[in-house]
Amino acid sequence: MSAKIGQRSTKQRAAVAAALAEVDDFRSAQDLHDVLRRRGDLVGLTTVYRTLQALTDSGDIDVLINSDGESIYRHCGQSAGHHHHLVCRKCGRTVEVEGKAIERWTDAIAHEHGYSDITHTMEIFGLCPACARESTEAMS
């Protein structure tokens, strides 16, 4: 929402924002750096990292850590409101999912054990239809 990621607007930050808008999958900083290079926007890798960090801090994009321990970023559709993700572990294709049931369940469990001030993380990983098809074709 708020674009307050710094006090000066630069072409580098605009380029990172554009790249995030173009691909709407979760991507690593280095992936996005490559996307930028292919687009013709020469932005330093350091700046990509810095900008993603700033956008994450301001809540404008979502970040999650994949099973390799690497951070991946995404500009979410309705960045307003708590939601979760179904992510393809191969290509990053993402579906945003919302689940009141989960929210209620985690709160119930936590209170049951006397825990307060609850938060939770929850992401689903799998192979998207396209990547699954690719996999089976490769076997034949």
Add this chain to the structure above:
Amino acid sequence: MSAKIGQRSTKQRAAVAAALAEVDDFRSAQDLHDVLRRRGDLVGLTTVYRTLQALTDSGDIDVLINSDGESIYRHCGQSAGHHHHLVCRKCGRTVEVEGKAIERWTDAIAHEHGYSDITHTMEIFGLCPACARESTEAMS
């Protein structure tokens, strides 16, 4: 469950297992390496990593990736079966929770979108009763 982490039993593996039994919160490989050193068990860091990897693969211990992207391990009570955790963000106190509802829900969502080969992560964080009490006392 199965202790089949290899075909030979060594004192190093026994030492790692003992260290895991002694501390029952989530710890990094390097933390456990220090615990071993303090115990007087000289086990190479490489071996600690390898053993934790093996124990994780065989399902004997749980691993999760913290917000720094570092893997932390824990020997769980009933190590049989998939489960999740309710972790105190202050002191690390952990409660193991099981939730068939979550498992069914994630699978349903994933299949609904055509995703296959599903896994998921889900952890609950909060303040345990003891830490919450401490917090309110500090305010008075």
Add this chain to the structure above:
DNA sequence: ATGTTTATTGATAATGCTTTTCATTAAGGC
């Protein structure tokens, strides 16, 4: 427009976790 200030950039070096190498050691079966 030109100059001044200083936030921002980015090439490079450094950090830190984890994995790979590979020569040495020691289980387990005989």
Add this chain to the structure above:
DNA sequence: GCCTTAATGAAAAGCATTATCAATAAACAT
């Protein structure tokens, strides 16, 4: 005890991310 080979671990490599710091360029004043 001997043999086979899994297992160990010191050292090097790999890899994502962060820290440095001199050069650059927004924002603002003149």
